[in-house]
Amino acid sequence: MPSSPASAAAPKQTVSGWWLLGIAMALVAVLSSSVRPILIKLSYGLGAEPVTLLALRMVFSLPFFLAAALWSRRDAARTPISARDWALLAGLGVVGHYAASFLDFLGLQYVSAGVGRLLLFLYPTVVVLLSWAFLRKRIGPREIGALLLTYAGVAMVVSRGLAGANADLPLGAALVFGSAVCYAVYLVAGSQVIRRVGSVRFTAYATMVACFACIAQFAAVRPLSALDLPLEVYGLAFAMAALCTVLPIFLTAEALRRIGANHVALLGALGPVSAIGLGWLGLEEVLTGVQVLGAVLVLAGVMLVTVGRPAARPR
Incomplete structure (x- = not known):
């Protein structure tokens, strides 16, 4: 996000203060995102189901992104968005926010919050594979080792799950991994659009498309009586929207501007760890020793493939 005129006019803040604030923003974004699967699981325990819960989350998120879209239009010098880019924005909003969110919500019916967050964290490895397949970016020994x-x-x-302790775990894992793939497609395909329309406009408009898609899905497949849910579900849905959707999206954007993609990626490794810890504290979830070792390997592999890569210069 661009800095405000006030901050630009008073650059008295030290470099270390600028950096530390970026670190703090990235940490808050990671921790707030980690709470989301916990809130989803709690909502399921209160009688909510994926289609309705996702619609409620997007209804509460929509005003925030609408305000961001209006704010981004204040600069009259901005380049108008072409018809082609509008189409790309809509398509990427459907894939990267609607489909990714829906698959994540579905998968969390079958896997723990910690495992779900860990599998979602695979998206950087999928980005590497997609970049190799479609953008002809070379995969070196480091990337191959990280993928393995x-x-x-x-x-x-x-x-x-394969051993039979949780027969639905492979299904849930496949759904959450599908969410990671959708988000990776969004990042790879959206990188070129962002350069033309700007990160704030891109995020606001693409997410608004996803909000409308989720609301339309609810209207098409659920009766209004599906909204007859405990008040606690509405509170959880609002928290998911404000604290676990809107806040991390914009905090991450600003953290990228301040500390760069590599450091944001490094701090992002705390996401699965914190989700596992919160699941253990709040939902009494457990991982076996083998799964803990697997989680360590996943985190190590993702860090190997992200940390140290050239950081994209944020807009």
Whole structure:
């Protein structure tokens, strides 16, 4: 996000203060995102189901992104968005926010919050594979080793389900991994659009498309009586929207501007760890020793493939 005129006019803040504030923003974004699967699982326990819960989350998120879209239009010098970019924005909003969120919500019916967050964290490895397949970016020995390490860890994480302890775990893992793939497609395909329209406009408009898609899905497949839910579900849905959707999106954007993609990626590794810890504290979730080892391999592989890569210069 661009700095305000006031901050630009008073650059008295030290470099270390600028940096530390970026670190703090990235940490808050990671921790707030980690709470989301916990809130989803709690909502399911109160009688909510994925289609309705996702619609409620997007209804509460929509005003925030609408305000961001209006704010981004204040600069009259901005380049108008072409018809082609509008189409790309809509398509990427459907894939990267609607489909990714829906698959994540579905998968969390079958896997723990910690495992779900860990599998969602695979998206950087998918970005590497998609960039190799479609953008002709070379995969070196480091990336190959990281991929092998990561997916060996995934196999260990889902081994409990394959052994029969949780027969639905492979299904849930596949759904959450599908969410990671959708988000990776969004990042790879959206990188070129962002350069033309700007990160704030891109995020606001693409997410608004996803909000309308989720609301339309609810209207098409659920009766209004599906909204007859405990008040606690509405509170959880609002928290998911404000604290676990809107806040991390914009905090991450500003953290990228201040500390760069590599450091944001490094701090992002705390996401699965904090989700596992919160699941253990709030939902009494447990991982076997083999799954813990698998989680360590996944985190190590993702860090190997992200940290140290050239950081994209944020707009």
